[in-house]
Amino acid sequence: MSKAKRLNELIMMVNRKKRFTVGELAQEFGVSKRTILRDMQELSEMGVPLYSEPGPHGGYQVLNERILPPIAFSENEAISIFYAIHALRHYISLPFDTEYESIKKKFYLTLSGDVRDKIDQMKDRVDFYAITQQEEVPFLKQLLEAAIEQKVINIDYETIEKSSNRSIQPIGIYAKDGKWYCPAYCFLRNHYRVFRCDRIKQVKEDEQTPPINLSEIHLKNRFNLIDKNKVTYPLHVELTDKGIEKFKKASYPGVFLHVREDGSGYLIGEISEEDLSFFANYFIDYGKEALINGPIELIDCMKEKLHEILKLYCH
């Protein structure tokens, strides 16, 4: 095995083991201890954060920030990655440590001049409009960590009306419409709730409350659970062809679209009592493109809203 290959495999081996002795590696790779020692020195110079201690129970250790064996990309791949990162620039806060700018620089530096030009030109020619985030959200990383490790955390939560302190067990985090949200099990209400991350003002570990088993629940299937024990109404809405297109832009869990052959269609689904107001606003936006057949509660809610607005302009 060539030296270069051995070094690459050493990086991986070392990352996997985290703790090892020179003798071990020498045997595994079939080389002398002296060689491994020399390799360790090279890895250190390459940036792998190695640490060693003599004595029995001593040996080598890798510290947190591991370095991966180098990966070769094609130019197209580099451009694609560059733009994937570029597309995230509207997010001020992300749940990762890394400065994306530094990654972009890494790519930028290895690209040849003409490709840099290409990227520079593309910069102002492609965009992914997302809603721009207004403020920094400080606890994303902790929330994500708690979701992954299924820990219970204690948060200070501040809405416009009031502040509260509660223990929650996060299911995950997601970004939508320029805001980060955190669905979680709330030990104060003993139910699932969605929290707005920017309203979380402090995060502490809660070691007293034992976590409940949510390992099978994640962002994709959480709706099945949350919707239990709620009053729901059967929804039936007729849509024109334009209405269908509008619906396709934003779908909702529990609401399903059926398209007829003539181009029209209808929505069937279940909506909960607390969502009535939301759906009323939502279908007002459709104008003539949607006709609600039921529930009557939704129609009433909508009429009320319409009259309310009209009153504003008819003095």
Place this chain on the structure above:
Amino acid sequence: MSKAKRLNELIMMVNRKKRFTVGELAQEFGVSKRTILRDMQELSEMGVPLYSEPGPHGGYQVLNERILPPIAFSENEAISIFYAIHALRHYISLPFDTEYESIKKKFYLTLSGDVRDKIDQMKDRVDFYAITQQEEVPFLKQLLEAAIEQKVINIDYETIEKSSNRSIQPIGIYAKDGKWYCPAYCFLRNHYRVFRCDRIKQVKEDEQTPPINLSEIHLKNRFNLIDKNKVTYPLHVELTDKGIEKFKKASYPGVFLHVREDGSGYLIGEISEEDLSFFANYFIDYGKEALINGPIELIDCMKEKLHEILKLYCH
């Protein structure tokens, strides 16, 4: 200079030059031609797409798909990139060639077992909700290319009502609300227009129409230009505190928010005649949180829409 270093520099040199002879490189690197020849063979094996021809005016060439010198990332960086790519998965169509899946695999393979687990767990715990794209958009790449190289292209454009054929010169492309759009100068209307990319059914190069000079116009500053020569109305809308928060989620060019000390605020701006209908719908959605003071045309448009909907439910 060590062999490894020379190979890396060769990759870059070769990408920069695109065309070169063995003798040239031998001189530049101060090694024999034989060595360079052996290096070229190695580069080929590494995946650099080299092509050579004997004879005068012959020499080496690099083909399109260039390979970059390997880059070493830290584990955190790899995770961050992995998720930047993951965040784009809602887009079925992207203007890049590369299969993002294959890049993800590249990273995934170099990561050690425990980090893979971490990523697997994160997969269902972080999400960037964007509106899911419904259909494939076939011409994104051509449109972007035309925007970068400022070429005039001829398109078949199909709206719901009618089909047309026209020549346009794209300014760029952007994704918004799950659709791709292409602002461009339209030679049929002799003005700037925004086209929906999924309605573009064919793209051909138009070599007869000479391109106009749009090099200084791109996605960020195009509004200055497009709004010229249009009938506009001065907009004035009062907002409650909730209204302000709603507006922050989506801002519009030409509409500016002012916040008062007491928490209320107002919008000032210019809106064009053709956008009246859009803004009417938009402010209906605000309900009581917005009060339009002007223009009167917008209020009328809004009233009309409201009555229209109410009529649907009052038989």
Place this chain on the structure above:
DNA sequence: ACAATGGTGACAACGAATGTCACTGTTTAT
């Protein structure tokens, strides 16, 4: 035909990588 280019094989010379060995130094268990 000749010059300019890539391409191959053989071999000697050089230099990098490796193994061996002798030695140093630290920590821990007995």
Place this chain on the structure above:
DNA sequence: ATAAACAGTGACATTCGTTGTCACCATTGT
């Protein structure tokens, strides 16, 4: 205190990979 387990260094011979030289072939354009 001693021994065992570990890292670490320097010197040297050995091995293996890299390089340069040279001879020679193949292709192409002038």
